[in-house]
Amino acid sequence: MYTNPLYRPPSEARSLIIQLTEGCSYNKCTFCGMYKDKPFRLRSPEEIRTHIEYLKQYDPRPDKIFIADGNFLCLSTDKILTHLQMVKSNFPSATRISCYAGPLDLIRKTSEDLTAIRNGGLDMLYMGVESGNDEVLKRINKGVTSKEMIEAGKKAVKHGFTFSCMIISGLGGDELSQAHALDSAKVISEIDPQYFALLTLNLEPNTPLYQQVMKGEFTLMSPDDIMIETYKMIEALSLTNCVFRSNHVSNYVNLSGILNKEKAAILKKIKVAMSSRDYTPEYFRRL
Ligand code: SF4
Structure with missing residues (x-):
């Protein structure tokens, strides 16, 4: 019933x-x-009908729904609204409907589109910011600048979506680590989302960046350097009331708390982990 591989944010488990x-x-x-x-x-109406009937047998009264795969928001607003209505009418118990949101899709939508989509029942969006540094964004071919990333994020927040942003530690390598940390902190602070997740770079062999590592064109950072970068990024963040999570399987140290309120405790935990080198082993990060 699912076409694999299937992905969802950890909080949608x-x-x-x-x-x-x-x-x-x-x-x-x-x-x-x-x-x-x-x-x-986009799956055909027949496929979606069969999929929904199957899901209803398995979980007829879900509390939360996550719409997969990567970017439901790239569809036309009419199609999004039709599908949201169909999801809501089949699963009226759901109190939250969420999906991933690409920055380009958010930028393309007008204010009227986003208001209609929010009113149509889409509550929460997850956006991969990945980095706030323009050179890193260019190298990873994200397709937007940091300015556009801020524009996309602010648009989502302004239109009432619960908003979650993700950054990937180590994405700039040693060369751009400092800029990646500080510029990412700037972009996340500007967007000021309700949720901020920090993952750590963990490459699959089918990615161009993995091939760059194999050719010696990109060097993965050590756990110590990743934690130095993490410390700098968190130290530079200025957030109103943001749930911070860095407890993905890819992370070397599990961190969580409310930013900025619990920043000092999070920074202290990083220092303690670094002094004892108490890091998640590599084999576990690849599970
Ligand atoms: S990270 Fe890039 S390629 Fe991957 S799902 Fe998001 S937008 Fe698509």
């Missing part, structure tokens, strides 16, 4: 996943192997 689209219509980021072998498409 208990949500019902409804796969309305497959793949990512952009699919050009050099570090991302999620949908490299899965061309983007």
